[in-house]
Amino acid sequence: MATTVRIKMNDTQKILLKRALNRNGEGQIKFTKEVAKHCNNCTPYLSGRLKDMNVELQKDKIIYNAPYARKQYYLNKGNGKQGLNQGGLRGKQWDKRMWIDNGDKIVKTIAEFCGGRAK
Helix, strand or coil, X not given: CCCCCCCCCCCHHHHHHHCCCCCCCHHHHHHHHHHHHHHCCCCCCXXXXXXXXXXXXXXXXXXXXXXXXXXXXXXXXXXXXXXHHHCCCECCXXXXXXXXXXXXXXXXXXXXXXXXXXX
16 A cells, blocks of 8 residues: 655745745844844943944844944943943943843744744
């Protein structure tokens, strides 16, 4: 007695599109916005220009357009408002520090948005 089993699957791009995971799709845009939202709490703040005004969100990256952004990213001492030296979260390399604190929460949010689950 022979049994024939036929499995029919959609192609990869169709599956990714259904889950909003295609290249520069809704999942990527949601991820970029979530990262930017959480990075905002760790970005150095003195006048607010780097944190709020000079930030450009693209589909797959966050660009800090201030002329001093690179220097702040690598050399900030955490002395500004809510800085690291004053018990706050703001200081240099804010994306890496933000990911340590909020990475699991962001992954869970994106997994729920795309119809999956995070462990």
